[in-house]
Amino acid sequence: MTWETVIGLETHVQLSTKTKLFSRASTKFGNSPNTNVNLIDCGLPGVLPSVNKEAFYKAIRFGMAVGAQINQTSIFDRKNYFYADLPKGYQITQMDLPIVLGGTIEIETDDGIKTVNITRAHLEEDAGKSIHDQFDGYSAIDLNRAGTPLLEIVSEPELSNAKEAVSYMKAMHQLVTYLDVSDGNMSQGSLRCDANVSIRKKGDPKLGTRTEIKNINSFKFIEKAINFEIKRQIKQLENGETVTQETRLYDSVKDETRPMRSKEFANDYRYFPEPDLLPVVISDKEMQAIKDNFPELAKEKEERYAKEFELSEYDAQILASSKSMADFFEKSSQETKNYSLLSNWMIGEISAFLNKDAIEINQSKLTPVNVAMLINRIDDQTISGKIGKSIFEEMYTSGASPDEIIESQGLKQISDDGAIEEIIDTVIKENPGQVEAYLGGKEKLFGFFVGQVMKLTEGKANPQSVNTILKKKLK
């Protein structure tokens, strides 16, 4: 039997507004519990929501970028359910009239570019956080996140495997960060998704019963969770069982999904129009202002980099693929002239280190000025490329500037020909056998002499000078 997978994603994007969707409390991440909370956020009796237009502008910017229809009149609904971290006992969301309707997003797959349709995207407020493991016998509530604006983006069920789902989320990440609608920080929950997964016989027009995997917050987990779920469902169907429609959670430690609650017992959310909010209308003038201030997107950046910095198409594409890399590169490029060396470093060494730690460049200790300084020191031959790598390692770990490191560790390159000549003389004197062999025709031994010089200078000798002088001396 050949099976076919159908996946649809609901992506929750935390909008990067300074204050909350319906209150003026801060949205800053990482503050002490219950400090980003005002009367509205804790749902005190008698409080009313007031609207933060910035969230609407960001949602609209997203809608415009995916070519969607924008509803300039936003109506809100209440989604009623009880939970300890939902202060009002309902969430303000958009049910019937989402701000963004339709649109498409392009993703990279093994078979090339695939266009995925977006069903809708709507604005809603986030809930707070329940903490169950810090106070013996009690659960604690942190309302810092309560009321943070979210854009929930729903895709059509058009993704065919876990890799495509990851690719979709990567495209989404690139888009929302480029648009500056979200910081896209997955580990802090700024970008997370629910995956609806179902299996059917290949060619069957009818969709199979789906399960929903809730709250996945890394690219790696999306792939693992979906793959686990696909295998689990296929196994069930092949055993003649049926798939139960349910919500499941992915446990990254055990690498498995397990049921959270069955949809049959799911809440009846009793949606109805939010009577505390009049419809929010975005004027044509505001729409025009959003269009006029549209940020440069990845593709445009890529083309500009190739032209402006004379980079290869490939390099430009890699640099522009991530908003944080592109921003870093642009800032750095203001401090150095050697763009190609900067680009090489960013794509090579720097990316390797970031990937190893699975962080974005703006989460690292590197600064654009320091990286430019490192490029400049290599460029002006203060240090060799090789020394550069060890300096970089130190920069990456401690955040120190290259000049500080060069100074404190005495790593400045020896470019004084006299000094190098002395060292070369010593090497020749101490290795008469190798000199004889070399002069006898074993030219490969040239590298040995270079190595010896570098060893004695701890890598600081200017390699070009070493080459020239050695060649002269060994004639």
Next chain:
Amino acid sequence: MSIQFKSITELKEMLDNKSISSEELTKETFKLAEDLKELNCFVTMNQDAAIKKAQEIDQANDLSSALSGIPLAQKDLFCTEGLRTTCSSKILSNFVPPYTATAVEKLEHAGSITIGKTNMDEFAMGSSNETSYFGNVHNPWKRGYVPGGSSGGSAAAVAAGIVPAATGTDTGGSIRQPAAHCGITGIKPTYGRVSRWGMIAFASSLDQAGPLARSAEDCAILLNEMSGHDSKDTTSLDVETTDLLQSINQPIKGLKIGIVKEFNLSDLDSKVQNCFEDSKKLYEKLGAEFVEISLPNISASVPAYYSIAPAECSSNLSRFDGVRFGHRAENTGDLNDLYIKSRSEGFGDEVKRRILIGTYALSAGYYDAYYKKAQQVRRLIKNDFELAFESIDLLMTPTSPGTAFAFGSKGAQNPVELYLEDLFTISSNLAGLPAISIPHGQVNALPVGLQLIGNFLKEDQILNAAHIFQQNSEFHLDKPSMGDF
């Protein structure tokens, strides 16, 4: 000098000519409240802060604000910073808000002194003040009789002459019906006139704050201060406010008053009918013309209201869950147990009933038949009014089908019986229109109210018509003997 039954204008004059100081007036008010404690008008008194403010006013010797030194009572669903606010519910019996409602803040800013918080039907759900966790309020006109509701404590405090005026809220008649039963004047403004910030919500799309006082003029003085756009309430209207006192004394010659064909008044007590006919004659004498108009969908207003209001209340009252404030049950197990016990213990029967009705009306499969249908009916009723106001200036109806009734005599067996108390008042909430109740006679020594409904934002017009009526009659000057208390 007694301050009982004095109007705002009279008290202001006493303060102005120094026949009484603000401190004396405030202390006298507390004494009066204490003497009439049996009425059970108040849930919480604000003695220390009130006297302190009065002393400050005396020291500053500045009576220039509209309400400088005037004692007022606030319905106990307006949040008052540092002063307990209960909504007459057990679930909020320990709640001290950290902020003050805009309406109260504005009144206090105008110099008034908050004496205390008045008793009410629990969460404003009721028409007799009998659902209060803090007990029944007696009608000052007759012991053992209801003052009406839900703003029963406010109405009784004004009718008993303790304070010249008080705030109330009106979701389906909660200012006008108690005003009628207590023989005072009360106005529900256009929806959005007064900010709802800090007003604990019953049904958000219907709730509106307004004053209860001894006359239309005093209501105008209070409403002048309470009204105005508030950025903290997106549903508050961003319209210019006019001085309601300026137009209050205009002659009403040629005023076109509509009588609603569909309200069959012959079903009412004949004495209530007589009051209505007499008032009609008085208005005719004053130059008004009467026109019969039709509101074809008006009969659906009570059922529509009792779908929409409970639906909104079921959601609005979800926040009372024992987690962050208010009553929390002891010895609870898991989170659900905490909810169930806290809410079961904290809410009274009428509140529970409406939460159940509202939850049902919003449930999947019933939403279209109840909530959505009710909203459609509401739209039709609104349209009916719009059409009517093309040919008339205001509408006149009785405020309530009858007079105040004895404790426990209505609704005990069948709650719907009590819901019909709101027959004449509900439609103006559904349509968002301003409406006022003024006393216009007595039946069996109990006051009867007359309702004037105005067009959208036409508070000035109904206050004008009410004031001219009061200038040419003395019903609003009738006082209860208070012999029973």
